Structures are given as C-alpha cells and as structure tokens.
Amino acid sequence: MNVHFKLTVALLDGIVADLRRPHPFAAERAGFIGCKLTKCSTGTLVLAHTYISLPDDWYVDDERFGCVFNSQAMRAAMQFALTNDASIFHVHLHDHSGLPWFSRPDIRESAQYIPDFWNVKPMLPHGTLVLSADAAAGLCWYPEIKKPIRISRITAVGFPMRFLGGNR
Amino acid sequence: MPTEGELRELDPLSGGAKEYVEFGLTYILLPELRLPNGCSPAAVDALLCLSQRDGYPTRLFFAQPIASKNGLNWNAQNVAILQRTWFAYSWNYVASGRPIEVLAQHLKALR
C-alpha cells in the first residue's frame, strides 16, 4: 500500500520553526498535524491541514526521553480529530541534513499512543512523521493492520516543490 | 445552513440526507432520492445545492441523467462536486430556503 503525505511549504516551514524553538527542559519538541485523506490510483494521499503546537507546559520532564508530552496534548489532538473528522500525525524534528529515521524509543512509543487515536476516529489511519532540515520520513497505522506502513512519499507543495523523502 | 429538523424532513424521500459545504457552497446529499412516477431510474443519488452557482440560485444535481416524460435540457454534464460527477437539467429561479420546498420545486420539472 502506497501512502503519499503532502503538506504546503508554508505549513512545513511553520512546523520546523516551531519544533526548533528551545524548551526549558525537553531536548526535543513535538506536535501534531491534522490531516484529511483521499485515494488516488497509486494509493492514499494524506493531506496536512493544521499544525497543533504543544505549549511548554504540556511537556513532562522525563530524563529518559528527549520529549514526553502529557495527556493535555493527546486530548487536544483527539479533540481535533473528532471535531474535524481528521487523521492525526505526530511530528518531531531531527535537525540534521539528510534522510531521518525514527529511533527505537520513537517507534516503540509511537506504537503505543498512535493507535489511541482510533478511540475517536477508528476508521481513519493515523501516524507519525520525523523531519530533518531537508527531508522527512513517516509511518502510518491503518485500521485493522497491526504493523505500521512506511510512508512512500512526502512532498511539500509550493514554490519550489520539495520532495522530502521516499520513492518519487 | 439547514437545520437538523429540515434535513430530517427529507427522510421520506431520501434516507440519510446529509449536509456538505464545499468551497463555501452548501449542498445536501440525498442518497437514493425517490423520483416522481415515470422517471427512470426510479431512485438515484442526488445533490441539492442551496447556494447560488453557475447562474442558478439553487440547483438539483443527479448522479446520472434521468429519463422522464418531459424533455429537459441537461446542460450540466459531468460536473465535479464533492469528488463525484453530477448531472443537472436547467430549471432556474428556484430561490433558496427550506430544503424540502426547494427540492419540491426542482422535482416539478420531472412530473
């Protein structure tokens, strides 16, 4: 199954700017992206619309991990999904050049909380993205499919277009 | 914007009427709308546009052209709305308002 994630260049730049902001204690920031979906002849398009930035006090100080967010963050994302009939994609940044990938803790933790979004939107896929300075990667959990699917393509639409990752 | 009550008034003709807004225009999807006698097919998905578009104050679109007793000018063909294609005959000057009344005015063309 091919999944193509698309967002505007403006949204991408806004997300990266937000994720680059220093935090009092978290080593990394995170956020959520509200998305809509459609099918195409090559698979599924995930279309990003709204970025949910997490305020500083929605993070939990936990030395074991670079970024831990609290239940308020999850509630905000779930509320968005419910209100807007949207898929939710978690997003964070590895601020280097080149293709990023998820750390083992990233994958382990994502596998725990991403499926929680099915509590509000059980028929929609949800997932997670990791951005770098010039590329991106993602995983998508489809309903009733246990293992996440690697997002095939990630495109930032704008002037100029940025093909951020995966097979074009 | 139709109320929930106004949507439910449509149930005898089409179970599950639902409102959609696309690019600022208000539509009511009417699944399997039951058409007047003599129409073929007897029921078809329809889309009632309650907003002004293309020179019509309201318009009734169908998932396919309908064969009826009257010769109608199907001047809207393969119109893309809500990522489906629709067809409509020319039946103008039906003002927007209560959906059941707007629908009745448009269906007059098929009687």
Add this chain to the structure above:
Amino acid sequence: MKDVHVRQSFLGEHSDELLASVRIGVVGLGGGGSHIAQQSAYLGIGRFAFFDPDFTDFPNLNRTVGATLADANAKTPKVAVAERVVKSVNPNAEVWAIQTEWQKDFDSLRACDVVFGCLDGFSQRAQLEESCRRAMTPLIDIGMDVHKGDPYSISGQVVVSMPGLPCFRCVGFVRAKDLDEEGRRYGVAGGNPQVVWSNGVLASTAIGVFVQMLAPWCSIRNGSRFIGYDGDAFTLEHDARLTVVSQVRCEHFSSITDLGDPFWKA
C-alpha cells in the same frame, strides 16, 4: 537515453532524475495541451496522465501538435496522439492515456504531482482547480482567446493555482459572473477561433513555470504565477492583479473540509 538532457544540466545535479520521476497530468490535449505533452516529453518528464475524450479531426488539425492527416482521417483519440508523441521521444515513459472526461477518473488525476489545465471555459477551470486543491496538487492553467471584432485580437494567460497561495478566484481569473454566464448558456458554445502559434507561446511559458516549480534555475519571481499574453503585441507580462493579492490569504480553499475525500472510506 544517455546525454539526452546534457544541455539542460544547469537545472541541477539531480534534475534529470527529478523530472523523470514526476508524474504530470495534462487535462485537455487540444491546442494547448498537445504542446505541453510534446515539450514535457523533450524535457524528460517520465510519467504522464493525459485526459481528453475527444478525437483528432480536420477542424482541430491546425493546432493539435503531433497529429497527422492520417490521424484526422482515422479520428485518432487525442490522448493516443499525445502518447505517441511522448513515446517517440522516450519509449520508457509511463503514459496513462485516459480517453474520457477528467471528472470520470478522479483517482488518476489525484495521483499527479502537477496538473496542466488546458480546458475551455471557466466552469471547467473552476472544477479542475477545486479537484486539484482537494488533492493539494499545483495546477498550471493555460488558455487563449481570439476576440472577434474589427480587428480581431489575440490574448491569453498562464495562471498557477498553488495550494496555500491565492487561487483563481482570489486573482480574479475565475469570476462568479463568468460562471453564471456560462451556466446559463444552453447547449455547446460552438467552435471558437484557435491558432497554433499563441498556444505554443503559452504552453512554452507554462513549461518554464513548471520547471521553475521543480528545478528553479534562478530566484523565483513572485509574479510568475499569473502571466498575461498580448498576442497582438507579442508580449508576456506579469498580471498586476497578482501583485495586489499576493499577500492575501486565500479564503476560498482554506477550510479543512475542502481537502481530501468528503466520503472517505478506509
């Protein structure tokens, strides 16, 4: 295919690979679209979706690039002509020749990275823009008109609808009154005058805009999204309307409900 694109290497180290991997849609393979198909093949685009239900015929042979007298005699589908043109340059190109109205194959349209709109009429343009916006696909629209009068006058435009940026309605390219007027017209509007050279100018400009979108060779000028063509003076100019609205947030396609499939089923 070695060295075919060596003279366009200034477009970037990986531009060949990028262009070969992109899938473009061309909606309408008539006077404008046939030029687009030809030029994009020469450019090195590797994947094409062509949409047009129409056939080559004698009245359109004067402007359908790639079509032959034999095609007019045989009424070869325009998408078949375009496919043949592409494959004559790049036999490895992937071509989806969709001989129907584009509204009957949304799935194939949505799979395109960029769409070229080469249609007649504002209603068709508005619908195509709406569908492209739903799939977050940039749309490059071209069109020309021969204005009847004494004397005649030729004009045209290349207009880009880029998700997140002002749309056709924002820049005044598609107006409610034009849609209303078209909607009230009964039956087919009839054949408007059409000529090959203006279509060529506009198609070439659109291809240049497309290349800038993917592999810019210079800094992108803000005006390169609405270019007006004066076919009598032979000039291309940035349309002043874009300057006025370029900082305006598009309100026509801003809602989340305007994205994706309203009837999504997993």
